[in-house]
Amino acid sequence: MKIAVLAGGVGGARFVRGVRAACAERWPARTDDATAPGSSSAGAATSADVTVIVNTGDDLWLAGVRLMPDFDSLLYALAGVNDAERGWGRAGETERVAAELREWGVGWPWFTLGDLDLGTHLARTAWLREGATPSQVAERLQRRWPLGVRLLPATDTEVDTHVRIDPSLPDAAGRDELHFQEWWTRYRAAIPALGFEQRNLAEARPAPGVVAAITGADVVLVAPSNPVVSIGTIVSVPGIREALAATGAPVVGVSPIIGGRVVRGMADACLTAIGVETDAAAVARHYGVRSAGGLLDGWLVDGTDAASVASLEEIGLVAASVPLWMRDLDTSAALAGAAIDLAARTR
Numbered sequence: 001m002k003i004a005v006l007a008g009g010v011g012g013a014r015f016v017r018g019v020r021a022a023c024a025e026r027w028p029a030r031t032d033d034a035t036a037p038g039s040s041s042a043g044a045a046t047s048a049d050v051t052v053i054v055n056t057g058d059d060l061w062l063a064g065v066r067l068m069p070d071f072d073s074l075l076y077a078l079a080g081v082n083d084a085e086r087g088w089g090r091a092g093e094t095e096r097v098a099a100e101l102r103e104w105g106v107g108w109p110w111f112t113l114g115d116l117d118l119g120t121h122l123a124r125t126a127w128l129r130e131g132a133t134p135s136q137v138a139e140r141l142q143r144r145w146p147l148g149v150r151l152l153p154a155t156d157t158e159v160d161t162h163v164r165i166d167p168s169l170p171d172a173a174g175r176d177e178l179h180f181q182e183w184w185t186r187y188r189a190a191i192p193a194l195g196f197e198q199r200n201l202a203e204a205r206p207a208p209g210v211v212a213a214i215t216g217a218d219v220v221l222v223a224p225s226n227p228v229v230s231i232g233t234i235v236s237v238p239g240i241r242e243a244l245a246a247t248g249a250p251v252v253g254v255s256p257i258i259g260g261r262v263v264r265g266m267a268d269a270c271l272t273a274i275g276v277e278t279d280a281a282a283v284a285r286h287y288g289v290r291s292a293g294g295l296l297d298g299w300l301v302d303g304t305d306a307a308s309v310a311s312l313e314e315i316g317l318v319a320a321s322v323p324l325w326m327r328d329l330d331t332s333a334a335l336a337g338a339a340i341d342l343a344a345r346t347r
Helices: 009-026 069-079 096-104 115-129 134-142 180-186 210-215 231-236 240-246 267-273 280-287 303-314 329-345
Strands: 002-007 049-054 060-062 065-067 150-153 161-164 177-179 195-198 219-222 251-254 298-301 318-321
Touching (some): 002 009, 002 231, 009 049, 009 069, 009 329, 049 069, 049 210, 065 115, 069 134, 069 150, 096 115, 134 150, 150 210, 177 180, 210 240, 219 329, 267 280, 280 298, 280 303
Parallel strands (some): 002 049, 049 150
Antiparallel strands (some): 161 177, 161 195
16 A cells, blocks of 8 residues: 655644544554564554655745754654644754854744754754755655654755735735745734745756556545645645646545634644635635546545535535544544545545
């Protein structure tokens, strides 16, 4: 079984942990095969081959180092070294270097880099300075921990997201755009966004292995990540949407909206900026049906949104309602299993 997952952020990390667990239950690794694709010290092993295509639109340069927040969230969560309470960063983190950087006036005082996390950024930056590509760096970072899945950045091109804003607003201070991380972390998306722009997107190409992972998959899953700046960035990389259209695998998405509310973060502010209602069915319609040029064959909504299933099926989606809250590994695995099961119904 080959599974490709499009994911970004903390929600994506939780979902991918669920995918790994569900695969270990359904397709356990043979006891004599220590090199099975899903062998992992952080969870049960699986013979399934899971590739995660990770959003890179949130990436940035800060204090002289390259940050890839979504990739690192997935890396740490799958390795079992993430801070589960905060939902991001490393467990047992300290922030002495961040405090020193603030004293020197370097970086953003409201964007804290943990000491352990900074070690990852320094290693990444050193390899990039030596000439490695982001996907080569990603492969090196994954050697440290057996993850049970393969992580691929969506592209090796720097496609950092910037947010267009009204310069006349008080917090804008005359600026007409902010880096996404400033808009998201400093202002908590409270400044109305006029739109989003991924730099260098027209020149970007899928990172090595991305297209093959999609076109060679048995199932493609779209995680309940931010539809606009996470999944939206991935599928906007030239060549990825085309690979999704060409794959023979069913493409099943999981709603990031439950009962008209975002599960985590401020995705509602992103949806509002592009004129999409904060609603599970509205997000599905935004992605579109693959048979009509969109992305999806199937869509999962929460039980609270079960009434929308019939209307989604009317537009050509195979839809179902299941519990979407990922409270722990068991509920994440159950959700991933439901997505895989729905994929079987689309064939």
